[in-house]
Amino acid sequence: MQESVRDAPKGHGVTSQTVQSGSLQEAVRAVLPEVVALRHHLHQHPELSGQEERTAAHVAERLRALKLDLVREGVGGFGIVAELQGGAGAGPVFALRADMDALPISEENDVPYRSCVPGVMHACGHDGHTAILYGVAAVLARLREQIPGTIRFLFQPAEENVTGAARMCAEGAMDGVGAIVALHGWPGLPVGQIGVRSGPMMASSDTFDLVVHGRGAHAAMPHVSVDPIVAGAQVVLALQTLVSREVPATEAAVVTVSQFHAGTTHNIIPETARIQGTVRCLSASLRAALPERIERVVAGVCGAMRARYTLNYHFGTGVTVNDPEVTTRLVEVGQEVLGASNVVVLDTPSMGAEDFSVYLEHAPGAMFRLGVGTDRPPLHTPWYDFGDEPLPIGIELLVRVALRSLNAAVAG
Ligand SMILES: [Zn+2]
Ligand SMILES: [Zn+2]
Structure with a gap:
């Protein structure tokens, strides 16, 4: 052939x-x-x-x-x-x-x-x-x-x-x-x-690094902790709505959480959770809008969970438009x-x-x-x-x- x-x-x-x-x-x-x-x-x-x-x-x-x-x-x-x-x-x-x-x-x-x-x-x-x-x-x-x-x-x-x-x-x-x-x-x-x-041939590619800061504790006493794993898990879920609920269905974008690291063993609630991900878009305007939207979700969820956060957003490469x-x-x-x-x-x-x-x-x-x-x-x-x-x-x-x-x- x-x-x-x-x-x-x-x-x-x-x-x-x-x-x-x-x-x-x-x-x-x-x-x-x-x-x-x-x-x-x-x-x-x-x-x-x-x-x-x-x-x-x-x-x-x-x-x-x-x-x-x-x-x-x-x-x-x-x-x-x-x-x-x-x-x-x-x-x-x-x-x-x-x-x-x-x-x-x-x-x-x-x-x-x-x-x-x-x-x-x-x-x-x-x-x-x-x-x-x-x-x-x-x-x-x-x-x-x-x-x-x-x-x-x-x-x-x-x-x-x-x-x-x-x-x-x-x-x-x-x-x-x-x-x-x-x-x-x-x-x-x-x-x-x-x-x-x-027109658009390949997407833009940007990344974010998020640290959710909680308060560590004995895992048997979660009420004295601010659990960064639970807060981080809710952040991950809430981020899924950025594309499904905020981007028109006719427009493409990806927000993927690709790393989630927290904790060391069974009986310790850790101090922090580290979350990383990639953001892909096919339009420059959406690409420009997403960092703020991501931070809004992170800030809102972390606030509700009594956690603090550090968010670094890194612009990688733009949309390849033929x-x-x-x-x-x-x-x-x-x-x-x-x-x-x-x-x-x-x-x-x-x-x-x-x-x-x-x-x-x-x-x-x-x-x-x-x-x-x-x-x-x-x-x-x-x-x-x-x-x-x-x-x-x-x-x-x-x-x-x-x-x-x-x-x-x-x-x-
Ligand atoms: Zn390659
Ligand atoms: Zn290659």
């Missing part, structure tokens, strides 16, 4: 006004062995968010060998900003982004390139994203004379803790960029398919490369989050899902592996969308 999907009609000669499909596919074929080897190397040597030192050094070394116009390391931590100036006249800057970090999970896959770092693995497929973006740079370097403008490659650290994009942008990664595109490998989609939508124009271009390119039936226009966004949203505060752009196979285990599990099959598809799509965007901007 995956083969037949891959064999879907190709859009020969329709990629742009200047680059011919044949030369592009030839270039993809030529760089593919190196891209596969790079993915395997990255998969074997995963590094956690904020610690991507060797990964970045390895990628930067390879980028330098491509003789790009710029390879700047150490941007926002271990980020890399690379640039290729086209030879077909001046034009805008089009950016492509890949993330490089891995997760604290022990790999269970039995593959030759299995992680050799205990407890760390590429369980979100960022090895695939990075290898694809390197492949795009390698292909475009070969097609340099046909590029009207500049392509900027952003290799981002620390996506999983949603800090890398903001740090890179603070150090100028998006200065002068006209539009940006990124992909994420998606195990729910067959190889040879992509999924995308205009730009309609960039999305349309992606859909067109996807239909040409993969066939119309292999571009899935998603009905609904994901309540997962991505710090790709930060780039979209600087320029219009879009993120799409790249099918890695329906037989793949879910993301963030010990069995996930991006695979090699999606690599050439990802490269071709990104190359074409970059060229098409620059050509459209120059023509416009």
